[in-house]
Amino acid sequence: MPGEPAKRTKREEYKSTLGEGQDAQLPKKKFYRQRAHANPFSDHSLTYPKCPADMDWASLYPAYVVEEPQDGSHDQKEISEGKGNAITKQVEIADIGCGFGGLLFALAPKLPDTLILGMEIRTSVTEYVQDKVRALRAQHTPTTNASTHDFQNVSCIRANTMKFLPNFFTRAQLSKIFLCFPDPHFKQRKHKARIVSYTLASEYAYVLRPGGIVYTITDVEDLHNWMVGHFEKHPSFEMVGEEELEKEGDVCVGIMRKETEEGKKVERNKGMKFVACFRRAEDPPWP
Amino acid sequence: MTLPFQCIEAYSLPTERSCEWAVFGVCGSRLVVQTSSGVTSTWPTEQYPTRSTEPADEPEGPPGKRVKLSPPADQIMNFSCLTLSNGKEHIVAITAEDKCIRVFRLDSENQLQQLSQRCMARRPCALAITSDDSTILCADKFGDVYSLPLQYTPEDDMTETPIPEESETPAEKDYKPAASVLTVHSGRNRKVLEEQMKQASKGVKKSKEPLKFKHELLLGHVSMLTDIAYARIDERSYILTADRDEHIRVSRGPPQAHIIEGFCQGHDEFVTKLCLPTPGVLVSGGGDPHLYIWDWVNSRLLNKFCIRDAVSAFMKTLTEDKSNLEDKISKTVVSGIWNVPATSTQDVILVACEGVPAVFSISLGGTNGPPVLGQTIPLTGNALDVGIISQNKEFCTAIVSIDNIHKPGSTTEIREDEGPNRLQCFSCKGNEWHEDSDVMAKLEWLNRRALGDEGDSGTDSKVTSQSPRRADEKALRDILYGMENLRKRPGAED
Numbered sequence: 022m023p024g025e026p027a028k029r030t031k032r033e034e035y036k037s038t039l040g041e042g043q044d045a046q047l048p049k050k051k052f053y054r055q056r057a058h059a060n061p062f063s064d065h066s067l068t069y070p071k072c073p074a075d076m077d078w079a080s081l082y083p084a085y086v087v088e089e090p091q092d093g094s095h096d097q098k099e100i101s102e103g104k105g106n107a108i109t110k111q112v113e114i115a116d117i118g119c120g121f122g123g124l125l126f127a128l129a130p131k132l133p134d135t136l137i138l139g140m141e142i143r144t145s146v147t148e149y150v151q152d153k154v155r156a157l158r159a160q161h162t163p164t165t166n167a168s169t170h171d172f173q174n175v176s177c178i179r180a181n182t183m184k185f186l187p188n189f190f191t192r193a194q195l196s197k198i199f200l201c202f203p204d205p206h207f208k209q210r211k212h213k214a215r216i217v218s219y220t221l222a223s224e225y226a227y228v229l230r231p232g233g234i235v236y237t238i239t240d241v242e243d244l245h246n247w248m249v250g251h252f253e254k255h256p257s258f259e260m261v262g263e264e265e266l267e268k269e270g271d272v273c274v275g276i277m278r279k280e281t282e283e284g285k286k287v288e289r290n291k292g293m294k295f296v297a298c299f300r301r302a303e304d305p306p307w308p
Numbered sequence: 309m310t311l312p313f314q315c316i317e318a319y320s321l322p323t324e325r326s327c328e329w330a331v332f333g334v335c336g337s338r339l340v341v342q343t344s345s346g347v348t349s350t351w352p353t354e355q356y357p358t359r360s361t362e363p364a365d366e367p368e369g370p371p372g373k374r375v376k377l378s379p380p381a382d383q384i385m386n387f388s389c390l391t392l393s394n395g396k397e398h399i400v401a402i403t404a405e406d407k408c409i410r411v412f413r414l415d416s417e418n419q420l421q422q423l424s425q426r427c428m429a430r431r432p433c434a435l436a437i438t439s440d441d442s443t444i445l446c447a448d449k450f451g452d453v454y455s456l457p458l459q460y461t462p463e464d465d466m467t468e469t470p471i472p473e474e475s476e477t478p479a480e481k482d483y484k485p486a487a488s489v490l491t492v493h494s495g496r497n498r499k500v501l502e503e504q505m506k507q508a509s510k511g512v513k514k515s516k517e518p519l520k521f522k523h524e525l526l527l528g529h530v531s532m533l534t535d536i537a538y539a540r541i542d543e544r545s546y547i548l549t550a551d552r553d554e555h556i557r558v559s560r561g562p563p564q565a566h567i568i569e570g571f572c573q574g575h576d577e578f579v580t581k582l583c584l585p586t587p588g589v590l591v592s593g594g595g596d597p598h599l600y601i602w603d604w605v606n607s608r609l610l611n612k613f614c615i616r617d618a619v620s621a622f623m624k625t626l627t628e629d630k631s632n633l634e635d636k637i638s639k640t641v642v643s644g645i646w647n648v649p650a651t652s653t654q655d656v657i658l659v660a661c662e663g664v665p666a667v668f669s670i671s672l673g674g675t676n677g678p679p680v681l682g683q684t685i686p687l688t689g690n691a692l693d694v695g696i697i698s699q700n701k702e703f704c705t706a707i708v709s710i711d712n713i714h715k716p717g718s719t720t721e722i723r724e725d726e727g728p729n730r731l732q733c734f735s736c737k738g739n740e741w742h743e744d745s746d747v748m749a750k751l752e753w754l755n756r757r758a759l760g761d762e763g764d765s766g767t768d769s770k771v772t773s774q775s776p777r778r779a780d781e782k783a784l785r786d787i788l789y790g791m792e793n794l795r796k797r798p799g800a801e802d
């Protein structure tokens with residue numbers, strides 16, 4: 022739902038004032054607000070690749086595009102072959118239901134060598150993140166602010182991850198998945214709409230490599246228990262403590278607590294935050 | 309009047325000299341069978357109110373319009389799926405309205421006997437049976453796959469409430485709101501919560517009783533499942549599932565069904581049917597112009613075959629009226645794919661499409677080449693289902709269920725006169741299909757007489773106004789032609 026026509030026009034007008042290049046301004050959220058809940062079951066007119074190989078990663082991460090060899094020889098091994106130009110790295114981190122992208126922009130400078138992708142079902146919220154990525158990249162030039170991050174390693178797409186995750190990622194492609202403050206869908210009738218379930222855990226396990234981590238955080242205790250229950254029941258995951266991750270040098274939990282927009286809201290209201298992380302186990306032997 | 313069989317199944321036990329077989333059909337809410345020795349059986353056995361209470365010669369309008377599907381019972385339940393166990397001992401069926409999985413067998417007198425009925429929480433869409441015949445795999449409308457023991461034993465009933473599953477939560481007996489005002493901070497969450505508190509104060513809403521019989525959630529898609537297949541290659545077992553989006557998923561078989569091995573990605577439209585003609589080969593079809601042929605173990609596309617072209621060529625020979633034809637052809641939906649037991653060196657499948665009065669015989673071509681259309685077998689009505697009898701090594705017979713109510717080529721227009729047959733039989737020798745009048749003669753009861761007089765109950769035949777019949781026509785259409793409805797209409801809710 023791209024918003025009511027009037028709102029959309031306003032946003033377009035507004036967007037034309039954002040400017041380009043170094044003077045690019047960061048977008049303002051108020052022009053991108055959208056009805057809170059999108060139905061993950063309905064047939065949105067989504068665009069998605071048929072398979073990961075069809076994905077045009079180059080347009081999302083232009084700084085990583087593989088230069089076409091001058092002599093025209095197509096010697097492109099060891100690189101992902103997208104439909105557009107290939108890129109030299111694969112996305113390794115997915116923030117599912119990234120909202121306005123607070124976590125993405127906090128993670129990107131901390132993991133500068135890793136490609137991070139936000140996935141969000143709401144159109145204009147996605148657009149906000151994309152506009153912000155564009156602005157941050159434009160503001161950065163090697164001469165003026167070489168010490169700041171260039172945000173070339175972060176991007177965002179519109180996607181219904183509950184249906185189409187395997188269209189974007191191959192088996193074992195990801196090392197981290199974030200599920201931050203998912204919509205709680207309190208009513209029992211709506212539990213199938215929750216982004217965590219025993220059966221969805223199989224898909225998360227499919228795109229995660231063994232040893233990879235799923236991070237969850239919520240302010241709703243019941244949802245926390247639900248997520249823990251479903252991941253713990255799933256043989257491909259084992260729960261791992263925050264301390265253990267920190268000992269391994271993982272900075273993500275701290276960032277997730279502080280930097281998501283929902284996390285900040287909860288902070289302001291002095292609410293509780295429940296964190297749970299799960300490690301992708303090796304698949305058991307198969308005859 | 310006779311109604312068509314929405315599903316049929318056949319089994320055959322070829323021996324040295326002859327071949328024993330049985331053909332099962334479901335018609336509305338009844339299951340019937342006829343065997344090669346001529347024995348017939350109907351389930352349930354109770355007779356509906358007969359027509360004897362009314363004069364037989366009462367003028368009643370065109371018989372073709374008299375469509376009545378079910379006994380005048382409180383609950384209408386129509387069969388939607390029929391599968392035979394590998395050992396041919398059991399028939400497993402789904403009745404749609406009561407979401408029920410029913411297991412039948414033929415007793416020593418070849419009479420149908422229902423062994424168990426288990427009603428699921430969500431409507432089952434498709435079934436598969438593991439190769440050892442121990443387990444039914446049930447794929448449902450919500451996208452989940454459950455396993456149930458094929459043989460139901462009351463001792464297996466779960467006495468305790470099972471661990472919360474996918475769509476089942478811990479019994480909400482002690483209903484507590486899932487959050488408190490203290491823990492919810494965003495405006496929208498708070499609104500939901502307030503709603504919930506209101507409800508809680510009104511008292512606990514009754515949640516559905518958990519299913520008592522043994523069943524286990526194996527895997528799930530966030531999309532309606534359309535078909536499921538079970539395969540064994542060497543020591544490994546697999547479950548293949550297809551959904552209303554374009555996905556075909558390959559998972560490990562139980563007890564490792566939570567592990568996804570891969571996806572066969574390529575369809576542009578919903579997938580309706582999966583067929584595993586030879587080990588390692590999958591043929592899939594649905595709302596796409598093409599059938600896809602896969603090396604599914606390696607998630608690799610081997611070939612495509614344009615079924616829409618075959619349908620188009622055939623439909624153009626069928627009618628003069630080309631007005632709606634292009635539109636119709638663009639909506640071609642594969643409604644069935646059947647493996648033909650090897651009668652030659654080629655792997656052959658039969659394919660049917662919704663509302664098309666033909667079956668297409670296609671040679672898969674193996675690794676050597678692309679699939680080719682061997683033969684288009686024209687029918688006297690739309691193809692509904694196919695059951696195959698393996699007569700011996702050289703030849704097999706396809707029993708095709710025919711829509712004798714709708715006009716050939718249409719899923720909406722009713723015929724003026726009821727079609728002549730609701731079955732047609734074709735035998736295949738070498739690579740050629742010929743109509744088989746011998747088998748047809750043997751199936752006379754099933755073809756014309758089974759349930760013939762029961763379509764009308766005493767009460768219902770007195771209803772002469774148009775509307776109830778229209779409703780029945782719609783009900784019949786829904787039973788026979790549900791698949792085109794699966795096509796997405798994007799933008800509707802976005």
Ligand SMILES: C[S@@+](CC[C@H](N)C(=O)[O-])C[C@H]1O[C@@H](n2cnc3c(N)ncnc32)[C@H](O)[C@@H]1O
Pocket residue numbers: 057058059061117118119120121122123140141142143146180181182183184200201202203204216281282283284
């Ligand atoms: C409460 S917000 C949290 C946003 C962000 N992660 C944060 O912590 O600030 C949940 C987000 O998930 C998105 N979402 C819900 N279902 C989704 C789906 N199936 N695919 C992608 N995004 C989804 C919603 O649109 C919403 O923006």
